[in-house]
Amino acid sequence: MPLTPAPAIAAIVPPPGTRVDAMLREFIADLQARGLRVRGLVQEACPESWGCKFSLSDIETGQRYPISQNLGSQSTACSLDAAGIADATQVMRRIAAEGADLAVFNRFSGLEADGEGFADEMLQVMSQGIPVITVVQAPNLPAWRHFTGGMACELGATIDELERWLSSIGAR
Template sequence: MLAWFGLPDDAPEGEANRILARLVEDIHSSGAHLAGAVQRNTDLGADCACDMELLVIGEEDRPVRISQSLGNGSSGCRLDTGALEIAAARVEARMAGAELLIVPKFGRQEAIGRGFVSVISRAVADDLPVLLHVPRQQRTAFEDFSGGMAEELMVAHLADWCRDRLSQSHG
């Protein structure tokens, strides 16, 4: 069970992260056993790029900074791919007994088979429901990865989808 959501191009920066963070908070408060991570961006002002960190569910006190400071004038990708792999490994280590997996997004690293791909694949193989955000730019790669087996959800239906999966795991 693999489900994803997208956002319109004019959605505020970081909106998917906020949606998933609220969803995790709501579901976690119901006592469900979640695995996964949510991304938190720290805004450094209009003239600076944000710092990005992943909060592994159950280890929120140990965030993984996944952005690099490249210095003034740099234009390269700021993602620290090694840190992303560390976060993915920490999530995978916490999947035993989980009822639902939340992945921040299917991004560029996942599109090339890295990042959270092995975590998502393991969850799907283990019949663990997975929910993630897929940015517009990665939808073709995600479609290739999922083989058309993923369910697209509207944002308004995310909580219901999660509750339905959780009730099935208890039923």
Template sequence: MTQHQLAALIYPPEIDPAPILEDAARQLHARGVAVAGAIQHASGPCNMELELLPSGCRMAISQNLGSGSLGCRLDASALAEAASIVRKAIDNGPELVVFNKYGAQEAEGKGMHDEVALAITVGIPVVIPVPERFLPQWSAFTGGEFTALPCTAQAVLSWWEALVKASRDAA
């Protein structure tokens, strides 16, 4: 099987990939891997934050629309600011970039879409959760050139180990 530098954690609607991605990123960081990117945290329906790596700072990316509202709204300007910070982290040449997810924004070419493309283009390995419903858009975006993983931290760690081994063997 070809070991791609791009890994997608494919997940169904009932799974929250954020804690899984966070666990994998923390374990890799603890092993000395230079990790950049963004991990999403949610504490309530209208309180989404991105933890920006490697700094660990958190940035709110949602807006509460008030007591009469039935939902919340993504704060596009906050997401753009977070994307800019992730872009700078990619420019510093990490060993791995993690992204919070390939969601509706990215499927429309917004959100962290360009940062994902940048990391891929410069050859930095990427891991990103992809909801099953956006798998067709993801496949089109990547040309099908990715490793599909089950949504577990162990799958990420095994993928990373295989990628490092393949890189060593090729050298």
């Protein structure tokens, strides 16, 4: 009986409190050094002068998209900037149009679980057979599993696990 290849869709599921972004950037840099065309978005902290907490950075161009708003120290409202997310979707649409060896979506979070954020772009890229990796926090796993129809791998937050997954899908 032949082995079934691993799905070309993966979620990094970090333990609570784990900072996964630096590890993901290291993994991406290594893949790029090996000649893979890795495209997508990674989350970064904004410089203090920007007035936001987080931005998304285009892996290919370095362009940053602020995705949070400074609502003041007394605010309890969500600081997510939907306009910043909408602006960043162009990066993922470009991948769907031009391809990649690996597409990186910064997160599958509450927006995507509700069919918003990058949900449409994720489905478009996945439907073209482009390998996809994202970060999914444990509370969003049920929505992720439903979103992917159970066709995704769930990985620990280590470079070794990411490398094994990449190798299992036949990537260079």
